[in-house]
Amino acid sequence: TMLVLLRMIFLLSLLVHLTNSQCGYSSCTQGVEDMLNVHIVAHSHDDVGWLKTVDQYYQGSNRRGWSWETQRAGVQYTIDTVIQELAMDPEKKFIQVETAFFWRWWRQQDEETQDMVKQLVGQGQLQFAGGGWSMNDEGASHYAAIIDQMSLGLMILNDTFGECGAPKVAWQIDPFGHSKEQANIFANLGFDGLFFARLDYRDKIKRKEENTMEMVWEASQDIGDASDLFTGVLFNEYGPPPGFCWDLPCDDEPLMDNDLFETNIKERADSLVSFITEQSAHYRTNHIIVTMGEDFQFQAAHSWFMNLDRMIQHINGRKEELKLNMFYSTPACYLNALHAANLSWPTKQDDFMPYASDPHSYWSGYFTSRPSSKFMMRQAERYSQIHDQLTVLLDQPTQSGESLHEAVAIVQHHDAITGTEKEHVASDYHKRLHNAVHQSFDSLGMTAVYEIDLGNITFCPLLNISQCPTTEQIQTSLTVHVYNPLPRVRSHTVRIPVLDQGFRVTDESGTEVVSQVVPISDQILEIPGRMSKATHELIFSAKDIPSYGTKTFVVAIADEQRPKTNRIENQKSYSLGNLNFNVTFDVMNKNFVISKQNTNFSKTLSNELRYYQGHRGSNDKPENRASGAYIFRPDGDITFPLDKIAYTVLDKGPLVDELRITYEGGWLSQIARVYHGEEAIEMEWVVGPIPVDDGVGKEIIALYCTDIASEETFYTDSNGRQMIQRKRNSRPTYEVDSVEPTSQNYYPVNSQIFIKDESDQLAVLVDRSQGGSSLKDGCLELMLHRRLLDDDAFGVGEALNEQAYGTGLVAVGKHLVLLGQDITKERKEKAMEMFYQPLIVFQKNADQKNVDQKNMDVFPKLNIQLPENVHILTLRKILQPDEPDNTFILLRLEHLYQVGEHPDLSTPATIYLTNMFSEVFLIEWARETLLGGNLWKEEVDRLEWNKEDMDRLELSKEDEEESVKERADGLNDIDMVTLLPMEIRTFILKIVYL
Numbered sequence: 001t002m003l004v005l006l007r008m009i010f011l012l013s014l015l016v017h018l019t020n021s022q023c024g025y026s027s028c029t030q031g032v033e034d035m036l037n038v039h040i041v042a043h044s045h046d047d048v049g050w051l052k053t054v055d056q057y058y059q060g061s062n063r064r065g066w067s068w069e070t071q072r073a074g075v076q077y078t079i080d081t082v083i084q085e086l087a088m089d090p091e092k093k094f095i096q097v098e099t100a101f102f103w104r105w106w107r108q109q110d111e112e113t114q115d116m117v118k119q120l121v122g123q124g125q126l127q128f129a130g131g132g133w134s135m136n137d138e139g140a141s142h143y144a145a146i147i148d149q150m151s152l153g154l155m156i157l158n159d160t161f162g163e164c165g166a167p168k169v170a171w172q173i174d175p176f177g178h179s180k181e182q183a184n185i186f187a188n189l190g191f192d193g194l195f196f197a198r199l200d201y202r203d204k205i206k207r208k209e210e211n212t213m214e215m216v217w218e219a220s221q222d223i224g225d226a227s228d229l230f231t232g233v234l235f236n237e238y239g240p241p242p243g244f245c246w247d248l249p250c251d252d253e254p255l256m257d258n259d260l261f262e263t264n265i266k267e268r269a270d271s272l273v274s275f276i277t278e279q280s281a282h283y284r285t286n287h288i289i290v291t292m293g294e295d296f297q298f299q300a301a302h303s304w305f306m307n308l309d310r311m312i313q314h315i316n317g318r319k320e321e322l323k324l325n326m327f328y329s330t331p332a333c334y335l336n337a338l339h340a341a342n343l344s345w346p347t348k349q350d351d352f353m354p355y356a357s358d359p360h361s362y363w364s365g366y367f368t369s370r371p372s373s374k375f376m377m378r379q380a381e382r383y384s385q386i387h388d389q390l391t392v393l394l395d396q397p398t399q400s401g402e403s404l405h406e407a408v409a410i411v412q413h414h415d416a417i418t419g420t421e422k423e424h425v426a427s428d429y430h431k432r433l434h435n436a437v438h439q440s441f442d443s444l445g446m447t448a449v450y451e452i453d454l455g456n457i458t459f460c461p462l463l464n465i466s467q468c469p470t471t472e473q474i475q476t477s478l479t480v481h482v483y484n485p486l487p488r489v490r491s492h493t494v495r496i497p498v499l500d501q502g503f504r505v506t507d508e509s510g511t512e513v514v515s516q517v518v519p520i521s522d523q524i525l526e527i528p529g530r531m532s533k534a535t536h537e538l539i540f541s542a543k544d545i546p547s548y549g550t551k552t553f554v555v556a557i558a559d560e561q562r563p564k565t566n567r568i569e570n571q572k573s574y575s576l577g578n579l580n581f582n583v584t585f586d587v588m589n590k591n592f593v594i595s596k597q598n599t600n601f602s603k604t605l606s607n608e609l610r611y612y613q614g615h616r617g618s619n620d621k622p623e624n625r626a627s628g629a630y631i632f633r634p635d636g637d638i639t640f641p642l643d644k645i646a647y648t649v650l651d652k653g654p655l656v657d658e659l660r661i662t663y664e665g666g667w668l669s670q671i672a673r674v675y676h677g678e679e680a681i682e683m684e685w686v687v688g689p690i691p692v693d694d695g696v697g698k699e700i701i702a703l704y705c706t707d708i709a710s711e712e713t714f715y716t717d718s719n720g721r722q723m724i725q726r727k728r729n730s731r732p733t734y735e736v737d738s739v740e741p742t743s744q745n746y747y748p749v750n751s752q753i754f755i756k757d758e759s760d761q762l763a764v765l766v767d768r769s770q771g772g773s774s775l776k777d778g779c780l781e782l783m784l785h786r787r788l789l790d791d792d793a794f795g796v797g798e799a800l801n802e803q804a805y806g807t808g809l810v811a812v813g814k815h816l817v818l819l820g821q822d823i824t825k826e827r828k829e830k831a832m833e834m835f836y837q838p839l840i841v842f843q844k845n846a847d848q849k850n851v852d853q854k855n856m857d858v859f860p861k862l863n864i865q866l867p868e869n870v871h872i873l874t875l876r877k878i879l880q881p882d883e884p885d886n887t888f889i890l891l892r893l894e895h896l897y898q899v900g901e902h903p904d905l906s907t908p909a910t911i912y913l914t915n916m917f918s919e920v921f922l923i924e925w926a927r928e929t930l931l932g933g934n935l936w937k938e939e940v941d942r943l944e945w946n947k948e949d950m951d952r953l954e955l956s957k958e959d960e961e962e963s964v965k966e967r968a969d970g971l972n973d974i975d976m977v978t979l980l981p982m983e984i985r986t987f988i989l990k991i992v993y994l
């Protein structure tokens with residue numbers, strides 16, 4: 001058979017090449033010193049979902065009706081045919097990027113094929129670049145999910161191929177802008193470099209002119225050199241030079257050499273040489289990278305490689321004439337050649353956000369697109385973290401969360417969490433998350449319930465729309481467990497949907513706790529598709545919930561609710577809160593006056609919901625670009641007020657005061673909440689169905705304004721972590737214009753956005769990724785929801801016109817608004833609490849006498865003591881292939897503060913590992929890894945780069961050996977761990993349960 005023949009050829013070729021072949025940089029072809037060395041990189045960019053689902057892309061199904069031939073491809077066939085070509089010629093190389101596809105293919109292969117692939121990896125022919133489960137987005141993804149999805153792919157590659165499976169470079173060729181924290185993550189994953197394709201068109205022009213297409217990205221000023229990452233911008237995005245594509249969808253002529261009567265090889269080669277010469281003029285060394293491949297290509301791998309072979313042979317046959325040396329290579333080998341040049345490189349300290357591809361196309365719409373989808377994905381991330389924690393603390397099977405890990409990792413893809421996929425693909429992502437949450441928690445004996453109450457122990461993923469079948473039909477009593485997924489004591493106000501009746505809530509000791517019942521707003525009750533009998537919410541406070549532990553309560557039916565909630569309607573002004581934190585709302589002016597008696601603080605905050613009109617256009621030229629899933633392009637760069645406030649009502653009670661604000665038209669409302677004892681305003685928003693019958697798409701914003709003198713400056717988080725200063729209408733490295741003054745100032749907000757002056761700060765925290773800005777001093781705005789009527793012509797082929805249950809989609813979410821004199825610590829803590837919302841678990845058939853025993857059955861009881869500035873980012877069981885019968889844990893410890901951010905908490909923190917979980921397990925040994933958990937830290941030395949603003953690196957061999965020795969000290973006996981500001985340290989622990 002063909003496969004047997006391939007294996008024989010491959011084994012024969014190994015006899016010739018194996019003695020000198022190694023993986024990594026050792027496998028790289030060396031360039032010629034006095035020539036231009038052309039690194040040919042064969043690749044295929046394979047989206048894990050976009051216009052088709054991830055399954056359809058892998059199988060090659062859903063083939064009919066596509067104008068793009070690439071959409072007929074099947075990734076399984078691409079990998080098959082590439083492996084065949086590599087096996088027949090040891091000179092050929094190919095890079096594999098998305099591990100989600102490769103791992104699916106790998107598990108379908110027989111042992112002989114797997115052995116052959118291991119040999120290809122071992123001699124550097126098949127190299128992994130990136131290596132995450134997907135090529136994640138960098139604008140809407142949270143850093144915790146990015147690290148998890150990268151770690152999932154990298155650990156699989158390590159377990160399968162050892163050190164040869166570890167990628168040397170990140171390959172982010174398609175995401176729509178690039179974040180600073182992402183670069184920091186890549187550096188700490190051990191990558192030596194990053195290559196990407198998309199950056200602002202003006203930035204690219206300037207960099208080409210100045211020969212700064214390659215640089216050292218200083219990705220964290222807090223961590224320093226350890227977070228430096230060599231970064232290269234690809235010349236031709238990631239496709240082949242024009243006229244040199246030989247896959248099924250390509251129309252380019254094959255190369256015909258001199259053995260034929262009809263030949264084109266010389267003229268085609270000259271055309272390629274002209275392209276290469278132009279490219280090389282914008283780069284600093286005598287090495288350039290030429291990408292050969294595109295979306296879903298190399299299904300016709302034989303066609304590709306046959307033509308590339310002819311081109312390489314012809315070019316190298318004219319080597320002396322052309323002064324060119326061409327060979328198969330990889331991004332890692334190209335990077336190694338740049339490093340060997342020993343040049344000094346320019347540096348970069350900011351990020352590449354937002355991305356603009358032309359004067360009217362700012363890719364800042366996807367920061368908000370599909371808001372409900374973004375929320376579901378954020379919640380799935382939280383569920384995955386909670387499941388990991390409980391699996392460790394309750395000693396559950398290691399692989400019980402595998403489906404949830406994979407589902408969350410897939411949706412970090414740059415056409416998933418971005419909201420830039422087709423509607424049917426979005427639905428597929430949602431089903432995957434839904435099924436994975438159900439399957440994973442079922443292994444813990446907990447059932448996720450939506451419309452029907454099933455199981456004895458349940459939780460309700462739709463609490464955000466006040467839907468929970470378990471709590472809507474309490475017969476006599478119900479036990480409520482409030483699990484805290486943070487490694488520090490925290491309090492939380494519990495809200496559960498109920499019928500209109502009285503309740504009595506008691507804690508574990510049987511003591512009654514204060515509770516309050518408030519009506520659910522009409523806007524929530526009327527959400528299309530909401531399947532709930534609940535008309536009210538029962539509210540009570542769970543105080544001092546232990547870290548990784550629970551507080552347990554019994555909710556019992558009572559004759560009436562005490563104390564009663566006091567309702568006030570349609571007043572000109574309202575007062576919320578108490579003396580320590582009082583909020584007065586002026587209905588006519590839409591102003592909140594916030595007063596803090598203990599600090600004599602008083603400040604006015606105006607708030608209203610407004611909208612941009614989405615620009616409509618044919619997209620035939622940049623000035624006709626429409627606002628769409630990717631692009632935010634408002635029509636006229638002005639916001640429009642909604643109709644005036646139609647109805648207001650205040651519900652005051654012992655725990656919370658809630659002011660409901662409904663705008664005329666009925667499709668937009670807010671609830672301003674002040675919880676007693678908290679110094680913040682929770683703003684719940686309900687948007688939709690957005691009306692478009694007038695032929696105008698609308699993009700809804702929440703606008704918050706104060707008199708803070710912010711001087712055109714505001715701050716946004718980078719993937720939920722380090723904060724980045726933004727300057728309105730400005731970029732640190734190139735000039736901007738006023739063509740699109742609104743969208744060019746929009747940035748991704750994953751966690752928080754704030755402004756400040758010498759005395760005060762205003763911060764808004766979000767519950768999902770949104771686009772945000774400060775377009776006027778003293779003001780912040782965040783985009784909540786978008787409904788548009790035109791596609792923006794960047795590939796998705798659908799208008800962003802989300803519909804559900806026969807009408808426009810209704811989105812529900814929350815902002816937390818902080819206004820004060822120094823709120824840095826509050827911002828940090830509240831942002832963590834918003835991301836790590838407690839898991840509310842309901843248990844039937846439990847009476848008050850055995851509440852504590854029932855709690856022990858469901859949840860652990862711990863008392864972890866950590867410094868205030870330290871967080872446990874990951875606590876997860878993992879498998880170690882060489883010790884399958886033992887128990888191992890992946891532990892990540894994170895410092896939460898940046899240098900200079902807080903006088904006390906921006907200092908190093910020390911933790912003792914053996915003390916952290918001494919109530920649950922003993923640590924036999926602990927060993928530090930890189931961030932991905934795939935490589936031992938002391939065994940990895942990243943390439944170091946000379947920078948233009950520093951002296952050249954001169955590190956002797958003795959210094960290197962001493963440095964390695966210092967890191968290796970106490971290798972298997974780590975106990976005291978010190979974290980520097982913003983540092984994340986990762987460990988594998990071998991444990992024994994008590």
